[in-house]
Amino acid sequence: MTLEILTSDLLSPVRHGFFTRRGGASSGIFAGLNCGHGSSDQTEAVALNRKRVADAMEVKTDALIGVHQVHSPIVVTVEEPMTGEKPRADAVVTATPGLALTILTADCQPVLFADPDANVIGAAHAGWRGALDGVLEATLVAMESLGAHRENTIAVIGPTISQSAYEVGPEFLDDFMASAPENSRFFANGQGDRLQFDLPAFGLHKLREAGVGHAGWTRHCTYSDPDRFYSYRRATHAKEADYGRLISAIRL
Known part of the structure; x- marks a missing residue:
């Protein structure tokens, strides 16, 4: 099966892709394009999957640049x-041309950035904690x-968990209300005392509030489409031992 790569017209003509799980070498619960070495998948399968991504991005495997993601607002600048x-x-x-910046996700937001005029790109992993703590704003500063200008910068959120699938408890809301009372608009009432959190809407709000020129979401939900996407929450609900990681990439 060939790779399935989702793209956004907003980021065109910058080379980028939100890769689905289709077209990979992994099997079992990881079936497809699992690109996470942090999973318990076979090392050889993950390496082959990453090689396929590198080929699709037309870079060498060592030019797939990623970080050890920890749900922080920390940004790294790379030149090689x-x-x-x-x-x-x-x-x-x-x-730097020829480097493909990558983010791994399985419900959190992968966000790809580009200022095409300045030839500067970025990639961010923005779960609720990272988004609340400012990882998107920190990426723009970096x-x-x-040489980028935020008013010329495009930012696109890839496949992420949607509000209908993201049930949280009342203590979760407290963190957002402490940051800004108007954050209550990103929550809807659920069953009992549960709430439904709109992560991509919150991400778009943070991007637009930070002054990006254009911000968008591909409108794909990781939880509700198991054939195309890995989902940490879906795997947890199914009591699976582990889960695959999707990769998103952008390069000059």
């Missing part, structure tokens, strides 16, 4: 392929340090 242990961070930016 990484060697050794990955830095603990949740976003990466570059102005891009500006390389």
